[in-house]
Amino acid sequence: MFPAAFDYLPAHSVDEALAALLKHGADARILAGGQSLIPAMRFRLARPTVLVDINPIAGLAYLREENGALLMGAGARDFAVEVAPFIKERYHLIFDAAAVVADPIVRQSGTIVGSLCHNDPAGDWGVVALAARAEVVVRGNAGTRVVPIDDFLIDSFTTAVGEGEMALEARFPTPNERTSGSYQKIERKVGDFATAAAGVQLTLSADGTIAAAGVAIGAAGPTAKRVVEAEKILLGARPSIAVLRAAAAEAKEISDPIADTRGDIEFKREMAGVLVYRGLLATLKRLQQGELH
């Protein structure tokens, strides 16, 4: 299968890319990693007439910590996250996810910001970004804005990035040493989208109660969703099996998946709960909590 014809515009600066987007409007698409877009174009499910390639823009693939946050540039690829030692050390939730996105070859091209912008209902990074309370830096003709992830993910394949705009960077708050997380994904095989997924991040206070909680699920609705009630249950609580079960039950409650070849609705909803529970358990284990009761 081959894409329909299009014009290719390699951008060498963000301004150049924005100018091209402005000029061509809705007909133009940004080409970053291309790992979702190009297959969609090959099946002719996507037919942009202009592709603005941001890969030639120098200095966009950064991955650095600054002002209490991990900054991922629009060119940063999954693979870079997967192999960065400081991610493995401190960003447990992100590290988990980076190893299970798509397949290991696709991860060498795919970008995190691109995945957030694609906003597939079963994508991994939206779940992670919600649980980690990330923000996305969006730039357009009118200037730059920083969008909290909850406002960024609007609907299936729809984000806060408007026409003529591009997402420049994703920002993940740097976890302190009493913070950890876990990403749990059920997939039928490597390379598949999630059947169910859960991202969890917890911060413990000195007295062992939960000082901050992020819980999100994927493949459970039109877009990744925050499990607000679970976070409420966890916040301020002392971790116990009962608390974890109660939080997990909230995930199952709000899970609203579609039935497809990956599974029926009942199974997927159940898995949302199981994965949140397992994610919480794994997180507490990483925080060196003893046996839970």
Add this chain to the structure above:
Amino acid sequence: MAMTTDPPVQERHAIGQSLKRKEDPRFIRGAGRYVDDIVLPGMLYMALVHSPYPHARINGIDKTAALAMPGVKAVITGEDLVNAGLGWIPTFHGYDKQMVLAVGKAVYQYQEVAGVIATSREAALDAAEVVDVDYEPLEVIADPFVSMRDTLIIRDDRENKTNHIYHWEVGDRDKTDAALAASEVQIDERIEFQRVHPAPLEPCGIVADMSGGTGRLTMYLTSQAPHAHRTVVSMVTGIPEDKIRIVSPDIGGGFGNKVPVYPGYVVATAASVILGVPVKWIETRTENLTCSGFARDYHMRVQIGATAAGNITALKVTTVADHGAFDAVADPSKYPAGLFGIVTGSYDFPTAFTELDAYFTNKAPGGVAYRCSFRVTEASYAIERGMDMLAQRLGMDAAEFRLLNFVKKVQFPYPSPLGFVYDSGDYHLTLRNALDKIGYKELRAEQAEKRARGEYMGIGISTFTEAVGAGPSKLFDIMGIKMFDSAEIRIHPTGSGIVRTGARHQGQGHETTWAQIVAEELGLDPQNILVEEGDTDTAPYGLGTYASRSTPVAGGAIALAARKVREKAKKIAAHVLEASEDDIEWEDYKFKVTGVPGKSITMKEVAFAAYTNPTPGSEPGLEATFYYDPPNMTFPHGAYIAVVDVDAETGYTKVRRFLAIDDCGTIINPMIVEGQIHGGLTEGFAIAFMQEIRFDAAGNNLNTNFTEYLIPTSLETPHWETDKTVTPSPHHPIGAKGVGESPNVGSPAAFVNAVVDALAPLGVKHIEMPLTRAKVWHAIKDARAAASAPLAQNGATHA
């Protein structure tokens, strides 16, 4: 522990050596030559238009817009082909005919409707999008159990206005029914073998070349059976066979997918004839999965009877087969259900009966032998699942139950109640070796401990028997052409040579193993025996490579052709050694003069003499051709054991260990045989856990590319443990049986048996393949619900 019974290997033996593959240097350098690598001057490209509807009347096709697109040279429709006499082609066994392009109506989703020929792949695809087809959707039948009611006739072109295609049966119905009724214990279960697709990584394709004004058609074709295809092309088109050359270049995997003739081949060929230039068509993956031959889709009812002590009394299997919209099953003409009669398996049933009814549905046609000797996989799955179900019912250990009921070694050659004569085997030895090697007793002890802790661990056994190497010409033919195979061997003056056969490898290693057979028979260096297959202009006629028939049939032909060469060489040796032919003996890879120590001549020396000093009064040269019509099939067998852990919370199954002990008779190249087993087990694993071509009730195909048709990666695939027993075939020239398909035939039942065994304490009796997490999870949930319900009967089943 003695795991093998093969003879000590002498250093000079070519057979039995793990010779590195001779074909590999080109592949590891990226210098293999597959159909899509062939580029001819002036070549055009074809894209196909497919029906989005599973069943729709075609009121008209408007080519205008497509023809106006840049680079478009032609648009061909079904009507055009009808006018050229090519509207329909016979199906594989010749009992039905199949539309090349939809004529009047489309009868399955993605059916080919038109071909667009243009100057580039992209241009052809662009134009295919704008071919304007006026469809009028019709009612769809996607279920054979609905089809059998004949409320709607799918194939109104046929004389018989019914969706029923045929009834087939073998065995003694009355005796079997009586024996079942009299059995103290019985199972009566429905077992489905889902529709799957072979999906080799190289899709199907063709470069059809009628250019050059010679009136000669060359087809570079992804073909597992080039000669058979040449004959079919000649019969369909009327082009004399000498004017057709089929070249099957390197093939990127076949697994039965590249046995049939597909519409794309015919349309590309017609286009080349019309336009006078070469035309290339390469399937997209979606076309491969939706249009080309599927496999299985058998809905089976399995009844087995036994005494209370566990001695089997009778077997009855009743099958409904979904053949899709055309009866295009790839089975020998006299065997509409293939070799399904092997369904009595490795067990000594006093009586058995099996019957099958096939139906049309609005689905793609097929029924190819996917890494399988014609429906042997379905049969093997039915009996191996059935035996486990019966063992579970009897409360017997699955291994003990099998050992009690196996055909015994002394019974060979064993006439099965459904008409086969098994050549050789030692089922008890193979299973006992497997039990020892995997530590069966220890595993059962571990399982008991885990069950006490509420953990789910399962052990699954499959002890299959296959029937491969079709086959004896009195029984097997395809459209009348007997299923022999052939070999031609030429030994050059300096002692090297070339062997050609009618087989066509797709990764099985013929270029190495055939050289080993010739080297063994003639005492030559296998490195200097070139193997060539796949060009109908040079290779002798043969029926091709599928159904594990290469070694049983072509391999036999090679050994016998080599022996013909040796017979001639013996005369030359006598002449050179100035001895009587009666005094010449072949020993230690040399011709020796009996009783005269030191007087000998090598085959290399004889070869030189054949051209420089031929026997006076006889033909110079040293070559032979042999067409081998095997006296029987070969019956490989094996004992497989799977060990699984099931995560009851998520339905996830981890195959922790898998041991395969195969008995394929004499082993030519142990390294290659082991590789074949690894590959077959992986496909069996894929079928058990992932692969499925599923349709919704409206006839939409849900598995149209590799994001939905799931092929396991290195991460899901278990580590395989392999071993062997060797029971040579008594009738095969070198004692070899087939092996490439055994692991795919034998393993699915082992996986399912293991998962059901893990969940048996819950009362789970069966789960249909593929064993997805969702299905396993539901089976557990349903079983628990049934167990806690006050009126619970004995367990629950989830289909």
Add this chain to the structure above:
Amino acid sequence: MIIRVTVNGTEFVRDVEPRTLLAYFLREHCGLTGTHVGCDSSSCGVCVVAIDGDRAVKSCTMFAVQADGHEITTVEGLAQGAALHPLQQAFWDCHGLQCGYCTPGMLMASYVLLKHHPNPSEPEIREALAGNLCRCTGYQNIITSVQQAAAEMSPQPVEA
């Protein structure tokens, strides 16, 4: 659009449509048919090549125009004349291939893996090759092949 791509050390200057996929550029514009195509969904990995030496890409999921100014290594670029690359030798020695169709992609994915990870364990190899499908080998001998090549390529341990 005119692009300049260095493939296996040779510069190819070609005029291509923007929609030309890198795989077809290599196969049809450069005549390097070792890189295969097996699916439309970026699933099978038979098209894997290396870009700029250390990144493995599915060349059916990248446009040729994106390779403008870059260096591509394909399976044809592994051997130095008659001398096989240790990975090629190991695939041959260990029966790491059957039909050969996935082999170029497997070799190139392994080639990039060993650049990043000279001594991968079996689980690490299984993980790294999970973007490449094989229908013939069951992967087992491919993994053995990569292990053999890694041992061959990594510096021999110095005796104490």
